[in-house]
Amino acid sequence: MGTTGTVTLKDLAAALELSPSTVSRVLNDPDEGSSRWASAETVARIHRLANELNYSRNPHAASLRTSRSNMVGVIAPSLQDYVFASIYEGIARQASTRGYYSIVSSSHDDEQRRRALTDQILDRHVAGLIFGDAHLDSPGFFADFAKRGVPYLLVSRRLPGELSVTCDDYAGGRIAAEHLLGTGRTSFGVLAGQAGASTAQDRVAGFIDALTEAGIPDSRITAIYTNFDAVSGREAMAGILDIAGVPEAVFATNDFAAIGATGLLRERGLRVPEDVLMCGFNDTPLAEGVNLTSVRSPMEQMGERSMAMLADLADGKQLESEALMPEIVARASTRR
Known part of the structure; x- marks a missing residue:
């Protein structure tokens, strides 16, 4: 028994000859029948003794003691x-x-x-x-x-x-580039996403590095950073068209940006994939629904x-x- 006369977690563990962490995890599990922390028999023993001794857990007090x-x-x-x-x-x-x-x-x-x-x-x-x-x-x-x-x-x-x-976003960018290079395309637009996010920076870096290694000059690559949503994809796509004309292929660092860009291309009288190839990133369910090639992230x-x-x-x-x-x-x- 604890010094205050109340039954403590340590008391239960000693009586059951178990570690306090095992007893704690079993008693804290919202599914009392769960055996993920111990055998079903041991789980039953822990709950039975806790009930017999009127053990009462105080979550607030426990968190204050252990931080x-x-x-x-x-x-x-x-x-x-x-x-x-x-x-x-x-x-x-x-x-x-x-x-x-x-x-x-x-x-x-x-x-x-x-x-x-x-x-x-x-x-x-x-x-x-x-x-x-x-x-x-x-x-x-x-x-x-x-x-x-x-x-x-x-x-x-x-x-x-x-x-x-x-x-591995850098590897994902390279995978996208290798796929698009395999189609024979030689000019590229990049819907780069949010500049401060490593996901955007790494995907773009991997994509551009792979293109450079394949001999694609910088003048054939146009990247614009905006954000990861469909509206930002439209904005970035419009910017690429205004700056460099129509690219043969586009890599978007997010599926939603790719879908937004596809809508903008359609409004400009351009077709995917007949006029412009489009590749997204993450492979969300929506990508499959609209037949969008995408780099699947886990x-x-x-x-x-x-x-x-x-x-x-x-x-x-x-x-x-x-x-x-x-x-x-x-x-x-x-x-x-």
């Missing part, structure tokens, strides 16, 4: 973004498997909002945070955050020196790995960043 709970905070660039929604599906699924639950908020890619949300989430004594809205031009936030001693990592977007789980797997790594970080493990490989899914928009 940690079984809650994980996730900050997304946008809750309307299909890509991050898919990533979050993976996070939530893995969180449940690991005995955590997650909450998600959107920073709208605004650093001040991210700072405010982070403070609010930390007030709830979370076990850790996953950030999906990192910007290459604002690394100072994470340097400051690291001093707080709370486990965290980045997902989807990377920053030098920060632990992250991403798609969105849900990124979420699963980021949550698994965060749980390992909370357990004190040393980890390295991971970049998961993409693949091309060829459809009608790039057929010769």
